[in-house]
Amino acid sequence: MRRISALALCLITACAPMPGAEVTKSAALDGRSFAEGGAASPFGMASPIRAERSNTEMARDFLDLAFRMESGRAIAVLSRFEGPITVGVRGEMPNIAAGELSDLLARLRNEAGLDIRTVGADQPAAITIDFVPRAQMRRAVPTAACFVVPGVSSFADYKAARGTAQVDWTQLTRRERVVIVIPSDTSTQEVRDCLHEELAQAIGPLNDLYHLPDSVFNDDNFHTVLTGFDMLILRAFYAPDLQSGMNEAEVARRLPAVLARLNPDGEGRGGQMKTVAPRSWVQAVEQSFGARGGAAKAAAERMVSIANAQGWRDGRMAFSHYALGRAQVTSNPEAAVRAFTRAAEIYRTLPGGQVHGAHVDMQLAAVALSNGQPGQAVQFADRAIPVVRQSQNAALLATLMLLKAEALDAQGKVAEARAMRLDSLGWARYGFGPEAQVRARMAEVAALGARGRRGG
Incomplete structure (x- = not known):
């Protein structure tokens, strides 16, 4: 069951299981x-x-x-x-x-x-x-x-x-x-x-x-x-x-x-056998991504604690840190960046983990933009965009391009920013749907840029 979308810009929530159907x-x-x-x-x-x-x-x-x-x-x-x-x-x-x-x-x-x-x-x-x-x-x-x-x-x-x-x-x-x-x-x-x-x-x-x-x-x-x-x-x-x-x-x-x-x-390759995650950790995932504020943070902290107790060094530990970063992105951006960075470090050691790392880079670019660090936002976006294009996630690609465009604007590179926004529109229409949804995502990103220009 897909309970989580990793695409929301800063606040990510989850949906509860659907009663009566399991897939x-x-x-x-x-x-x-x-x-x-x-x-x-x-x-x-x-x-x-x-x-x-x-x-x-x-x-x-x-x-x-x-x-x-x-x-x-x-x-x-x-x-x-x-x-x-x-x-x-x-x-x-x-x-x-x-x-x-x-x-x-x-x-x-x-x-x-x-x-x-x-x-x-x-x-x-x-x-x-x-x-x-x-x-x-x-x-x-x-x-x-x-x-x-x-x-x-x-x-x-x-x-x-x-x-x-x-x-x-x-x-x-x-x-x-x-x-x-x-x-x-x-x-x-x-x-x-x-x-x-x-x-x-x-x-x-x-x-x-x-x-x-x-x-x-x-x-x-x-x-x-x-x-x-x-x-x-x-x-x-x-x-x-x-x-x-x-x-x-x-x-x-x-x-x-x-x-x-x-x-x-x-054949003949080494590897580490993995056990299925305990229900307590899955429940903490559902609680963290189904809540906001202190409840989301507390559940994410339980995710990290259980992951440590299990001795995990795989995507579940990375996802626990990702959840912790997501839960603090507005209340404590510095702590969020530390958690996102730790998640990215783990993801990039895993096969296929570059896609996960690109999602983390989107979050880091958003935090950098809102904190008045457009240069860093551009760097995160540039690292993620080729990976996201290959993985065929148009909504995430459009979001990264919009973040980069807003960061370029903040650097005074107005022509480059305009070209980047125009290039993002086709991906945004594919990923988000009608013009109203595209404009809503553009407005969210623009609000982050405005916050950065005000000093965070």
């Missing part, structure tokens, strides 16, 4: 509706970060992803589609969705080796993507931005079967029908992100793990499109050595040979 992408932080941005995808085909861990680690991650739900419930047997996977669309599909879906399915064929294709609206499909108005979806599932459910082929069917065994993932031994529900009136990037995460979970693992630094199967939500790790996991999920109905022990026995064949570079 979702949580709602946008501010709860506002977005209209379709109208911009074509500005990105070419993704160049995903390759999986860089040992196959021993990969095997443990696979089992944790495949045999547990996000809630912690155990899954008794592996379930997947057997045979070709067909994808259909219902409802008012935004204009950009067809292209995004086509690109994603091409990646799933080429990188994950899946036999997957679209079918016409008049044909039955294994996976149905049902686009419904956000307000209609929210009446049934108030906190979800999008979600995936087994056993049904439409949002209406889900509402009728909600709470029954028919839509319980843990009851499956083989996947036959799945519906993905996405708002028809959301931003371009939100549609794309929902397609990536929900289609991957409709096909493959249902769990998210906080210790994965290079995956969308992680509730920190720093990655927004499927990575090389994700594609390798999906390829292994559909290896002929495995089949629906196998229990965890049976899959564990066959998995080393599967991974040796699919990922020879992972």
Whole structure:
């Protein structure tokens, strides 16, 4: 479940779990509706970060992803589609969705080796993507931005079967029908992100793990499109050595040979096995990103304390410091910078962690701009922008470009600032949606610049 968006400029909040459905992408932080941005995808085909861990680690991650739900419930047997996977669309599909879906399915064929294709609206499909108005979806599932459910082929069917065994993932031994529900009136990037995460979970693992630094199967939500790790996991999920109905022990026995064949570079490499985060730390995450002020800080401090007690030196420790920085960004900017800096130091030692480091740089650029340090803001933005462009996060890219433009203005580089703002507009429309949302983000950044010019 996506409980956190790492994109809010300085104050980041979280959404509570959606009752009655366990695999979702949580709602946008501010709860506002977005209209379709109208911009074509500005990105070419993704160049995903390759999986860089040992196959021993990969095997443990696979089992944790495949045999547990996000809630912690155990899954008794592996379930997947057997045979070709067909994808259909219902409802008012935004204009950009067809292209995004086509690109994603091409990646799933080429990188994950899946036999997957679209079918016409008049044909039955294994996976149905049902686009419904956000307000209609929210009446049934108030906190979800999008979600995936087994056993049904439409949002209406889900509402009728909600709470029954028919839509319980843990009851499956083989996947036959799945519906993905996405708002028809959301931003371009939100549609794309929902397609990536929900289609991957409709096909493959249902769990998210906080210790994965290079995956969308992680509730920190720093990655927004499927990575090389994700594609390798999906390829292994559909290896002929495995089949629906196998229990965890049976899959564990066959998995080393599967991974040796699919990922020879992972053989014979060292690595550190990681255990699933305790529920107490997950609860502290939810509390920190679901609150503000002192409550958020106290929960973030619990995150750091638990991470230290667990002896973590991975992304969970970095995320704990990130949360602590976020919780203090307005009340104690100096402490926030120290926490963000520590988070970035850890993230940059991890495979795929440069994406997380770019998110930290956005926060640091915002703090520097608001504290009257435009030169530092430019440096942070310049370091992050190439990484964010490669990771295809248009909303974060637009935010960084706006921060840089405001910093250039503060340095008297007016022409450069104007050009940077113009360049940011296409990314902003893709990432945030209509002009009103783009102007709102520009106003937020301008307010930080004004605060910096006043002396913080």
